Amino acid sequence: MTRFPPWLIDLVLVAVAVADVLVDGEDTSPGKLAVGGIACAALLLRRRHPLAAFVLTLPGSLLLANLAAPAIALYTLAEHTRNRTLLVAAILATSVAASAPWPSDQTDYRPPDTLVAFAYSLAWAGAPVLLGQLMQTRRDLSARLVEIEEARDHERQLHAQAVLARERAQIGREMHDVVAHQVSLIAVRAGALQVAATDPDAVDAARIIRRLSVDTLDELRHMVTLLRAAGGQGTELTPQPTLADLRKLLDSSGIEVELRGELPDELGAPGQRTIYRTVQEALTNVRKHAPGATALVHLWHDSDHYGVTVTNTEPTRPAVSLPSSRHGLVGLAERAELLGGSFESGPTADHGYRAVLRLPR
Structure with missing residues (x-):
């Protein structure tokens, strides 16, 4: 106009x-x-x-x-x-x-x-x-x-940024929980093969595999750090493994693990995923930092809480030096906090280590 x-x-x-x-x-x-x-x-x-x-x-x-x-x-x-x-x-x-x-004298x-x-x-x-x-x-x-339209645009932008941040945090967590889990297992197995093998070619191949695995873990650590910095604290956006996959995780852990106890059948998917990730991270740390140790995974519940306790014994041989940024323990604490629970970890009196997850029923 x-x-x-x-x-x-x-x-x-x-x-x-x-x-x-x-x-x-x-x-x-x-x-x-x-x-x-x-x-x-x-x-x-x-x-x-x-x-x-x-x-x-x-x-x-x-x-x-x-x-x-x-x-x-x-x-x-x-x-x-x-x-x-x-x-x-x-x-x-x-x-x-x-x-x-006007004038006032009008007749x-x-x-x-x-x-x-x-x-x-x-x-x-x-x-x-x-x-x-x-x-x-x-x-x-x-x-x-x-003003209202501008406020709505600003809210839409904030929502999009929050979704992107949660996705980045989720990607970072999954990279640590899944990819780093597998790569660290490769590094540990390659280190064991390097020590046990007698053929020079096999020893050299194991050494190369272990070196590449360690380098990959280091790169993953930097990528996870960047993603977590960009994503903040996020929640799960996609389905994760449940307790049905726990036995497979123990069998593929590469260490001697004993499973005790059980959990109620009516547990929700978030709680099952949190327990699975806690056991996975705890066993990964046992492989990395306590070679030769055995582990005990104890599933427990009472009238108010349920959870898991993972305890390992003292290592029997020196640990392989692998990159670590302790993002795994931070992620476990965040997962527990999202469900209103708690996560604690620390050394035991017999030079082992214990990780305890407690969630409300």
């Missing part, structure tokens, strides 16, 4: 007010024409000084029968101010100026006629004020709608 420049609109309004004064033409004395000219010229001040423009139109309402200049001034004042008391006073002042007999002065004229003037002065207030409300509503 084409918008006219403000100065052009002001000139048109002044021209309309001048025409209103000239068309009335009942009294063309220089004094009254000067008052009418001041009222018309005051409209040029209406944008920056609406109250001053209105005040300058009052003498014209008192001395002349002009309608355009006061109406325009009232509309501008109502559009720019939020002071309802001032607007009521402006309506009354305009109505009194337009209906009061045909009749009070009833003045009251009727005041009532008409009151309705006439209230119309531009109501229109100005309507335009002000429309402008406020438009600005409010723009």
Whole structure:
């Protein structure tokens, strides 16, 4: 829609007010024409000084029968101010100026006629004020709608960023729990093969495999660090292994593991995944940091809680130096916290290690 420049609109309004004064033409004395000219010229001040423009139109309402200049001034004042008391006073002042007999010594002065004229003037002065207030409300509503739309856009962006952050955190956690689990197992097996093999070619191949596995673990550690930094604390977005896969995990762990106890059948999927990941991480740490140790996985439950305790014995041989950033233990604590539980880990009195997961039923 084409918008006219403000100065052009002001000139048109002044021209309309001048025409209103000239068309009335009942009294063309220089004094009254000067008052009418001041009222018309005051409209040029209406944008920056609406109250001053209105005040300058009052003498014209008192001395002349002009309608355009006061109406325009009232509309501008109502559009720019939020002071309802001032607007009521402006309506009354305009109505009194337009209906009061002037000069006061008029011979045909009749009070009833003045009251009727005041009532008409009151309705006439209230119309531009109501229109100005309507335009002000429309402008406020438009600005409010723009603010609401901007707020919704901002919320959508925040939601998209939160989803992306959770996905990054989930990818980082799965890389640590799954990929690093398998690569560390390869490194440990390659190290054992390097020590036990007698063929020089096999020893060299095992050494290369172990070195590449260690390098891969180091790269994974850096990638997990970056993903966790970008993703923050996230929750699972995709299905994970459950307790049905626990036996397979123990059999493929590469260490001697004893499984004791059981858990209720009605456990939810989040709790089962958390227990699985806890056992997986604990056994991975046993392989990495306690070579030759045996482990005990104890599933337990009571009336209020359920969980798992993974305990390993003292290592029987030196550990293979593998990269570690302790993200696994941090991730286990986060998983437990998401379900309202707790995770604790630490060394035992017999130089072993214990990890305990406790979740509410």
